[in-house]
Amino acid sequence: MLNDIKILMKSLSDIDVRIMLCKSAFEWELLAKKYNALRDEIEAFCASGLPADVQEALEKTRAYLVEKKGELPPLDLSDFFK
Amino acid sequence: MGLIKNIGNAVKNEVRDYLLKIVEAEKEAPKRPEAENVQKPAETETEQPKPKAEEMPVVKEEKVQPEHTEEIEEVAEKPRRKEIYPIANDLEFVRCSYKKNQDLITIPKELAELIKMLPLEEYACFVKLYCFVLDQKKNYGYWGSTLKRRIGLDYLTTSEFEELGNNLMAYGLLLIEKLTENQKTFVLYVPFDEEIMVKLSTAKQPAKQPEKPKKKSEKPVQGIRKEVKKEAESTPQHEEDIPGKHVEGMEDDEMYKSYKTFVSLEIDKAKMRVGRANFDKIYMEAVKYIDKKYGFKVLSDSDKFKEYLTNYYISAFDIPTFENWKKSKG
Numbered sequence: 012m013l014n015d016i017k018i019l020m021k022s023l024s025d026i027d028v029r030i031m032l033c034k035s036a037f038e039w040e041l042l043a044k045k046y047n048a049l050r051d052e053i054e055a056f057c058a059s060g061l062p063a064d065v066q067e068a069l070e071k072t073r074a075y076l077v078e079k080k081g082e083l084p085p086l087d088l089s090d091f092f093k
Numbered sequence: 094m095g096l097i098k099n100i101g102n103a104v105k106n107e108v109r110d111y112l113l114k115i116v117e118a119e120k121e122a123p124k125r126p127e128a129e130n131v132q133k134p135a136e137t138e139t140e141q142p143k144p145k146a147e148e149m150p151v152v153k154e155e156k157v158q159p160e161h162t163e164e165i166e167e168v169a170e171k172p173r174r175k176e177i178y179p180i181a182n183d184l185e186f187v188r189c190s191y192k193k194n195q196d197l198i199t200i201p202k203e204l205a206e207l208i209k210m211l212p213l214e215e216y217a218c219f220v221k222l223y224c225f226v227l228d229q230k231k232n233y234g235y236w237g238s239t240l241k242r243r244i245g246l247d248y249l250t251t252s253e254f255e256e257l258g259n260n261l262m263a264y265g266l267l268l269i270e271k272l273t274e275n276q277k278t279f280v281l282y283v284p285f286d287e288e289i290m291v292k293l294s295t296a297k298q299p300a301k302q303p304e305k306p307k308k309k310s311e312k313p314v315q316g317i318r319k320e321v322k323k324e325a326e327s328t329p330q331h332e333e334d335i336p337g338k339h340v341e342g343m344e345d346d347e348m349y350k351s352y353k354t355f356v357s358l359e360i361d362k363a364k365m366r367v368g369r370a371n372f373d374k375i376y377m378e379a380v381k382y383i384d385k386k387y388g389f390k391v392l393s394d395s396d397k398f399k400e401y402l403t404n405y406y407i408s409a410f411d412i413p414t415f416e417n418w419k420k421s422k423g
Contacts, residue, residue: 043393077384080392081377089190089231089293091399092357 179265186296
C-alpha cells in the first residue's frame, strides 16, 4: 500500500513539474484533467480518509494549477459568443 | 487761423458731447422699459440717434433669423437630395473573425470591383475601415467617435462621419445597427473566405435600405415637414428591420444572440479601456474567484469556465445583464 501511494504521489509531483513548464491553455487543460483523475484515484485508494500530507500535496498542486491558469493569457471568449 | 481753431474746437466739443450722449444712452438702455424707448424719440431731437442705434440690431436680427433657418433647411436637405443607388444588392453581411493577423492588406478582386465605384470620400472611409478590420481581426465593432479617431478621420465632425456611414450603408457595403439610443455597431462587408476567417453570425440587413435614398430623391422640392411626416409613417417598418431592436413577438433566441454580441463588444471595449496588463490581472482574479466559489471542476471544464468568466466580466465591467439590457431596449 505504501508503494502504491508513493507511485500516486510521484504522479502528483510530475504534474507539479509540468505545471511549471506549461505555456498554453490546451496544455493546462490536459494537466487539470490529469490532476482530477489522479485526485479521484487517490481518494478511491484512501477510502478511509486522506492522510494529512497527501491532502496537503493535493491542495498545493491545485493551487499551482489555479495560479498557472491566471498567469496564462486570458481565455479567448469569441467561440463562446458565436 | 484763430477762427479755424475756434471752429475746430467747437466741432470737437460737439462731437464729444454727442458721443457721450450715445454712450450714456447705451448704458441706460437695458434698464429702461421698452415703452420708454418708444416715447423718447418724440421728446427731444438730440436723442434721435439713440433709438436708431437700438432699432438697428433689432432689424438685423429679424433679417438674420430667416437666413439662418434657410441655411439649416439647406443643410438638412442636402443629404436628402443626394441620390444614392446601392452598388450591390443582397450582399451577405457575415460577422467574422480572422484566424491570423494578416501580413498584407489585400483587397479581394470581388470587393475591389465594388468599391471602385464609390465616390472618393466613401472609398477612403471604406478602405480605412477595411484596414482597421484587418488590424482588429474582426469585421464588426462599435460605430462612433472612437472608431472615427482610430481610423484617422478625427478631423471630421460627428455628423459628417455619420453621413459617410449612412452613405456607405446606402451603397450596400456597410451595415450599422442601433443597439441603444447612444450605441451603434457596424458590420463591414468583406467577402467571406473560409481559409482565413471564422464565421460568427450573420447580420440581418434592413430590407428597405436601398429604397431609402430613392424615396428621398423622388420628392426633393417638398418641404421638410411633409418629409418628416412621411418618415414618421415609415419608421415602424424600418424599426422592424433593425436587428437587435426589441419588437413584439421577437423570439428570445434572437434577442439573446444580439445580447451576446453586445457583451462580446463590451468586453473588447473594456479590454481596450483598462489596458492589457490590467486585463490580465482581472483575468487572474476571475480565475481565483471561480476556483474559490465554484470549485476546481468548473475551472477545468472549458465550457463552464467560459460561462462563469463571462458572468465575472459582466459584473466587473458593469455590463448590463440580459434582463436589464432587454428593459433598456424596450
